[in-house]
Amino acid sequence: MGGTIIHWLLEFAFFYPLSMSLIWMSGGLIYFFRWERNEPLRVTPPELPDYPFVTLIVPCHNEGAHVRETIAHLSGQRYPAFEIIAVNDGSTDDTGAQLDQLTREVSNLRVIHLASNQGKAMGLRMAALASRGDYFVCIDGDALLDEYATHWLMYHMNDGSRVAAVTGNPRIRNRSTLLGKLQVGEFSSIIGLIKRAQRVYGRIFTVSGVIAAFRKSALHDVGYWNTDMVTEDIDISWRLQMRHWDIRYEPNALCWILMPETVRGLWKQRLRWAQGGSEVLLRYSRLLMRWRQRRMWPVALEYLLSLLWAYDMAAIFTLWIVGKFIELPPALYVETLLPHWHGVVLGATCLIQFLVSLIVDRRYETRVGRNYYWMIWYPLIYWVLNTATSIVAFPKALLKRKGTKAVWVSPDRGIR
Template sequence: MNGGILHALLEFAFYYPLVMSLIWMSGGIIYFLRWERREPSRVRPRPLPDYPMVTLVVPCHNEGAQVRETIAHLASQQYPNFEIIAINDGSTDDTGAQLDQLMDQYPALRVIHMSSNQGKAMGLRAAALASRADFLVCGDGDALLDDYATHWMMMHMLESPRVAAVTGNPRIRNRSTLLGKLQVGEFSSIIGLIKRAQRVYGRIFTVSGVIACFRKSALHDVGYWNTDMVTEDIDVSWRLQMRHWEIRYEPNALCWILMPETVRGLWKQRLRWAQGGSEVLLRYTTRLFKWRQRRMWPVAFEYVMSLLWSYTMSVIILLWVLGCFMPLPPSLYVDTLLPQWHGVVLGAICLLQFLISLLVDRRYETRIGRNYYWMIWYPLVYWLLNTATSVVALPKAIMKRRGTRAIWVSPDRGLR
């Protein structure tokens, strides 16, 4: 019986990433053929029938080193009707002073100062209430928005009144280390491909917090951002879609971001992402059982399966470690973690996925191929990292007291 359980664990550990890779690749190819190839990339987009006012929102907490560059890119948007609202959320550096100085340079800029650290969700709420526009483009204090990003996302907003949000295409700026190079491939072959596939198959797990456009009436319908969720972007994405609003992905809406390039910084970031996903799943599971929420079932099911896979891998690794130091029954003995034929198959599929994403994403980044050969390390580094963070995050999400304010913690910005 125990042998059958171990065999089932090993089979699940193999087939889950295999099946999901095939789903993501097929969905990404369908998305490209159906929508993406029709639009020329990195050139001036087609004119819009109307240009309603848009508020560009940038919450800032201790962003003194980046904020001038961020505001400059917002001000250079090739969209004729916008304002900028920056929220200085209890910064302890010179962020607030720099923003006040920038108001003289950029007439479209307004600044909201908060006396203490209230968290990104509260900052976004304050900006939404102060906004004079019906649409918000939200980013981060270290993100550089492409000149036509607002234009690309507003195309979707004007196409259908049911579109509540459009998520853009984050690109990695800092690539000085192996972790930085791996994240270039990850955002292309994993995150970008997943968003394309989810757009094809029905629902998107989350908008990107660093670049997303929102319809303010849709945000009002769901009560704006919750201030007690670790990842406000995942939470608002689920609530919008559970209210039957639509979220779309626009790969031409580019945004250049800084990411952690240390193991410690990466661990903290991915642990927060994993905890945010678990919090959302725990909070809305009971509502998902309703037939009206059936379009959210694939997204929720995939996330549950990813959690089960992480715990399955943890059990397999634990059995292998125990087997190295103490005798175990043959039915529980894992002789090696080194790749056998299963590992060769997964490695080949993984590289095929990276190749497909590279062919698609070279439209947005012509020299992305130079990062391809680094991706052979991706399964070793990131699968282990995501397994560990998922295992740790679920208990943290379960034990977190509801209503606890999620406040800013300055992240690792990597090496520039």
């Protein structure tokens, strides 16, 4: 029995990441050859049959260092009909004062002030209720939106009445450290490739909270953003798709963002992401059992398997540590954590995935390939980090009381 258990632990630890990498690469390549390969690289996006009024929403909490630059990029959108709503969500710095000053400089900017920290979801709700547009483009308070991003996002909204949301293509701004360089590759080879593959296979795990467009009627159908979910973007994505709305990915909709460049900041961010995934899995597990939700099964199964893989790796590591101090049965003894041929295969597959994704992504950032060299460190740093955060996050999600409001915690914006 013991031999069977340790055998399956090791086999799953090897075959899960190998299989997912192959699935992501195949899906990403299908997306590329179907939608991107024959699309000419335009200086400007294609003409739209209609240009409906759009509300650009930016919820802010202690974004005084970035909000002026963010609003400048929003006001510079090449889309012909839009307004900007900024929500000052209980900031304790000068965010509110700067936004009030900006209303005198930017004619189509409106500001909503909340007296206390209510959380990003509440800020988005308030802006949606105050909006004049039937479509929203939502970004973070430190993000810089490409001048044609709104145009590209609305391209999909014009394409079908069941398109509820379109997620854009976040690009990393801060690249001065190893963690920054690794995240450039991660957003291309992991996040971008996964979104392409999921778009091909039918359902997307989540829109990017830092840049996403929404149809107001779809949000109204599901009750807008929940204020008690630690990641409102994952939650709204699942609820929209469980109501059979469509979510798409648009790589041309670029948005430049700041990311953590310290281990502590990265840990907090990834722990929140992992907890958010666990929360939606736990909350909607019963609904997912229904036959009508079958198109969500691959997304839910993928996340569940990633969670099991994290605990599988923890079990292997624990057996290895225990075996150094206690004599275990041979069937449970893990001799070493150093990679053998399994590790070579996984490493080679990982590098091929990085290469494929960076070649595809060069359409949107020509010099992104220079980060390929640094990606050899990705498995060592990020696989360990994501495994640890998944293990810690699941009990947090399990023990969290429903209805507990998720409020802002100022994130690490990178080394300045």
